[in-house]
Amino acid sequence: MARCWLPIGKKTSLTKLSADVTPGFKGEEASAREATEELRGELIDLQRKLYAEERQRLLIVLQAMDTGGKDGVIRKVFSGVNPLGVTVARFERPTPAELAHDYLWRVHPHVPGNGEIVIFNRSHYEDVLVVRTNKLKPKSIWSKRFEHLRNFERMLADEGTTIVKFYLHIDRDEQKERLQARLDDTSRNWKFDAHDLEQRKLWDDYMQAYRDAIVETDRKYAPWYVIPANKKWFRDWAVMRILVDTLRKMDPQYPKADFDPTTIRIV
């Protein structure tokens, strides 16, 4: 597939990485939306087969700064897909019971089973992001987690789970506009959280934490896709494009009937 994401390395500064570009896509909003719609039919079809086949599993990890578009992507990409077999698992601030266990304890029960697609809206990566930028744990703790995360995902992959991870990349100015929109628009007020303003102050720390998390855990068995996400129409198309390509490679098939349907008479 044409590369519709941004490659990043150890020395990449995400603060300097444009979130406005549209790699792999020539054209403007209207044609992107059209392309996305065309792919939707295929996504719906592939998911049906995955579910019927009941043999493979797809885990989608969605990470972004506040207002980065996690909810938007889920709504725009998965609208029309049969909710039977597609689950969103949302990881918010951990509960006391969750904090009393290892940080993967609350995550593991939500990974997909055979035939399932699970979307992680935030994920185990928060434990090397918010935990790091807010100094909730010392470096001696969070720095070991990169290896845990790789090992956890490799185990899932070895046992038959396909994993794709998206970081929806917006810049600080774009976040400002989107937060302002949440204040201005009464239908979006409910999404405004004063806590987000505190986190916004840590922008540069977050960009460093994201870069490290991505570089440390971007592996063949669990690749990261950094999607420039200032332009929502590009973001939606790119995520759709990657998901359809991933599912095509998984190549799910309707199971063959273990009987001859022509010999059966319904009376």
Next chain:
Amino acid sequence: MARCWLPIGKKTSLTKLSADVTPGFKGEEASAREATEELRGELIDLQRKLYAEERQRLLIVLQAMDTGGKDGVIRKVFSGVNPLGVTVARFERPTPAELAHDYLWRVHPHVPGNGEIVIFNRSHYEDVLVVRTNKLKPKSIWSKRFEHLRNFERMLADEGTTIVKFYLHIDRDEQKERLQARLDDTSRNWKFDAHDLEQRKLWDDYMQAYRDAIVETDRKYAPWYVIPANKKWFRDWAVMRILVDTLRKMDPQYPKADFDPTTIRIV
């Protein structure tokens, strides 16, 4: 502590390893039972502190052949310990939902939280034991699991869980006697399962699988203790001894009151 278990290496043949010896213990049954009773008081005290402290976690993995004494150890060692804070998680034949996920999916939710002791009666190790000896998965699958198991346990340890693993070692003749006792004694009939006879035929394969599993995953952060278990009194004492020593090292403390109790009047 005096070593009350058998060290084993890559070339150890468990079929040739005596299950009758009593390393680290001089004396006979009566003095072992007495020593076990003395330790019980300390176990009860240490568990109370662990629970009150609510900061550390202890995971105990119990593995053995059928009739090896897993249930017996739990009853004999943990009798008298407050069930609040001590849980047994039993892993039987996986359900269809469990089989539809990675093999650690059913295990992870049961690991201990702060202040808790969890005993795994069978465990994630079955996925390199029964799975291997019964050829439920090809070698290409189960052989990768040794590394998963190490990684899983190291993650738990890094995040604050103490892990001890016991293999209760009986020999084939001892199993014969114990199975026969289940047939002869009506109060034990309920424990007899014809399936055990099928597994008994795979004895040598099991001994090889156990040896490999133990050698591959015996690590400082998650040690294996191979306990000669033909003599139940030695088995119980050795497990008790190791658990008490482990908890002593964890050194749980009652939390200090954050108020001055002498200043408070209950009216």
